[in-house]
Amino acid sequence: MIPRLDARKIAVRDDETLAALRQGAEESGFLTVRNTAITPARMRLVLAAYGAFFDLPEAEKRVVDMAATGSNRGWGAPQSERVDPNANPDYKQVFDCGFEVPGSDLSVYAPNLWPARPEGFHEVIAAYYRDALGVAMDLLRGIAEAIGEERGFFDDKFAQPMALLRGNYYPPRPDWAGEMDFGIAAHTDYGCLTLLGTDGVPGLEVLTPDGKWVAVAAQPGEFIINFGEMLEIWTKGRVKATPHRVRGSAQERISVPLFFNPGFETNVAPMGSGEVVRAGDHLSRRFNETYLHLNKG
Ligand SMILES: O=C(O)CCC(=O)C(=O)O
Numbered sequence: 001m002i003p004r005l006d007a008r009k010i011a012v013r014d015d016e017t018l019a020a021l022r023q024g025a026e027e028s029g030f031l032t033v034r035n036t037a038i039t040p041a042r043m044r045l046v047l048a049a050y051g052a053f054f055d056l057p058e059a060e061k062r063v064v065d066m067a068a069t070g071s072n073r074g075w076g077a078p079q080s081e082r083v084d085p086n087a088n089p090d091y092k093q094v095f096d097c098g099f100e101v102p103g104s105d106l107s108v109y110a111p112n113l114w115p116a117r118p119e120g121f122h123e124v125i126a127a128y129y130r131d132a133l134g135v136a137m138d139l140l141r142g143i144a145e146a147i148g149e150e151r152g153f154f155d156d157k158f159a160q161p162m163a164l165l166r167g168n169y170y171p172p173r174p175d176w177a178g179e180m181d182f183g184i185a186a187h188t189d190y191g192c193l194t195l196l197g198t199d200g201v202p203g204l205e206v207l208t209p210d211g212k213w214v215a216v217a218a219q220p221g222e223f224i225i226n227f228g229e230m231l232e233i234w235t236k237g238r239v240k241a242t243p244h245r246v247r248g249s250a251q252e253r254i255s256v257p258l259f260f261n262p263g264f265e266t267n268v269a270p271m272g273s274g275e276v277v278r279a280g281d282h283l284s285r286r287f288n289e290t291y292l293h294l295n296k297g
């Protein structure tokens, strides 16, 4: 149901692989990709860096708490985000970093907040951010082709991507957790494409068209790819933004999504509609709805 692809075959435009890529984008809204430029060993290093950060005493994480800022850079405490208004705030913790545009007063391009420890965290994560952007862009070129656009259709729109890299830490599912409590509650991602690395522990569940939640797992080095609201709007519903969630289990878990979003001014209105929906407005609205410290309502 969820296509499992080889990035090397996407690169050489293997017909069968491109057909599976299209099917993943247009039907389930999820697929997996292995053999990208990011090796399993590299991914384990990144997961270990996030793990060491989340292990720090809370007081140290508070130094880079995004709640003290007007943007989403740094640490997000448990219950700091509510992605589903019908569920309780998520029990996960996060660390977010993103694309910086020096001098910009847009919060989506705000400066990153880096913790002093663990040693090497900034270097490991920033280097991964850079390389993951390249992998995501390559996948998006494949998607452009799969939906009948020029291969370079998205290139200029992603020159200053509002790309957000997140480390998610899910502790073992708390014993107080009830029906309305999730590691991350049901949601669709807000942007275009999400490149998700995980430590291999199961937990992600994806909603199928017939209303069933199915588990999707991948080992470090294999990525789960899904698509977000902007790309669904932009492609007139051709590419699917599929709901997903993590309830959590007795095993702790780390996942690392890169949310790959175009530049602020990019028009993501349905292609050819003549309407205007600025990517930055959509993303800012969704951030304001879901991060409790940005919630003005
Ligand atoms: O942890 C996962 O597998 C999914 C995380 C997720 O959906 C998100 O951060 O948007």
Ligand SMILES: [Fe+2]
Pocket: 187, 188, 189, 244
């Ligand atoms: Fe998500």
